[in-house]
Amino acid sequence: MKLSYLKYLLFVLLFVYACKKSEDVQQQITSFLGFQQPKNFPEPVYAFANNPITKDGFELGRMLFYEPRLSRNNTISCSSCHIQSSAFTQHGHDVSHGIDDRLGTRNSPPIMNLAWNKAFMWDGGIYDLDLQPIAPITAHEEMDEELENVLNKLRQLPAYRNKFKAAFGSGQINTANFMKALSQFMLMCVSSNAKYDKVMRKEQNTSFSTIEAAGYEIFKSKCGNCHKEPLFTDGNFRNNGLAPSAINDLGLYTATLLENDRYKFKVPSLRNLKYTAPYMHDGRFLTLDAVFQHYTNEIQATENLDPLLNKNGIRGIAINGDEKSKLLAFLNTLNDEEFINNKLLAEQ
């Protein structure tokens, strides 16, 4: 009697568990909506027609993003330097920390809103997202691997053979399919649910507090030219007056060899600053206070200094203490907690 009661209980429990599991699966299937353009964002620039996002393609991309086999000794994955909880940057590292404890020369940028990016890397040398992963995979101080070796490693694994087949009819594990899958994952890394976005979309009656609203006004007049809404970057390359680094990184010039491009770097987005310190192309500023200090007092008159930072012969942007606290309040509305916690983008 007792035993059969137990059995019954076990059966019910199993049933409940099974139910729960299938519900989860159900939820997962229905929750994949593909790429969606946020209502307050412009048209993306990525050519989706050539690489339509599918559930399988995205999931394959996610597997690859978290795959250490992309590196020479299978220790470093994309996610090593692009950590979701840090808005896909390498928090706490001024420059990226790669294979064999080698250090790069630049700060790891966020994988965020790339569908609106026209050029990639701090120096803009890469103009097609589908070709970007080759750079970190082959870089000596990042993954130090050859692309053909990566593809060969993946070809050995049934999980990848199946997933490539599901994602791309031919099932070929080749450069194009590999790159397209990674793009699909990266394109899905959309950060558009910060408080700012909800205010702009008038969602749930969200509105700025008084201090945030005041900060927003100051932002528009003093920062918004380069850090253009709603992406908070104009996508251009500018010299923001940093003193040249010890290695004299020339930025955009290294990709174009044009004198006018010396010391220009990509204007970074101001979204998710809470998670992405340190700041600048070489991570030299550890805090936002240091960034403000730079723009108000430390702008250097180097070649090609952006004219917006040198108006009427006065270098820098005048921001007083009161304005700074208002700006900080506004910048805080650009932090997107949903983005850094989005399970769809996490390692499975």
Place this chain on the structure above:
Amino acid sequence: MKKIFLLIIISAVLFTACKKSENTTPDFDEKNLASLSVEFDNIVGGRTLTFNNTTVPYTNAKGEPFSISMLQYFVSNIKVTTTSGQQYTVPQDSSYFMVNGADKATRFATVKVPEGDYSKLTFVLGVDSLRSTMLVDKRVGVLDPAAGGGHSGSGMYWGWNSGYIFFKLEGNSAVISDDQQGDPTGKKQFKYHIGGFGGYNAPTINNIKTITVDLNTAGIARVRKGRQSNIHLFVDVMKFFNGSNVLSIKEHPNVMFSEYSTNIAKNFTELFTHDHTEN
């Protein structure tokens, strides 16, 4: 009598057949394609190309001794012109080749062109700008960024600017210093990785060179079905150093993506001479 008559007829038929295949130029028909190969026979001045020839090195115009350890270059966009001026451009998808000096099998660029007599050959040394900015799907075969390993090995793709290395020449020379200006590893290596397709967003250095070879003097190419016409070119690597721009290995032991590379690229058109055609 009857027999003699038959013999005459047979001879006449044979003769006509002979005449047709040897001397008559077929009508130019873009659907009537036959095989044509261009042979890139790498030489170094008056010597054949040998690798790591440190015992008896080559010597350039500056008097610098050097040996070669790697030679690779892209040939693309092959175009031919008949003796009567008709042009044929080989379709892009079958017009990209990478010649690897260490692999004899890669010395032929074999294409299909209409039957005809050709007196002019044109090709691009490098990868044209359109192909340098193409979608990842189109980057297959020798243009696959995965081909040949990384750019520091035998790869021909620059990941950081999405362009190709058009011409890669590496070797050693005793004149190279052991400091930062030379080869700090002490191996006395020179590395010339010449590329630059003109830029995607803004105009940048463009080292794409179109080479035109007149075949009249050394023999036109008679392309016919069932035969293999082969345009045999000499590619004189010495001209890389001793062209109209004289290159000093000591002064420029490493040239990659830089303004100076345009001086070296100017020599590219001087590398190629037509030796003969096998019809």
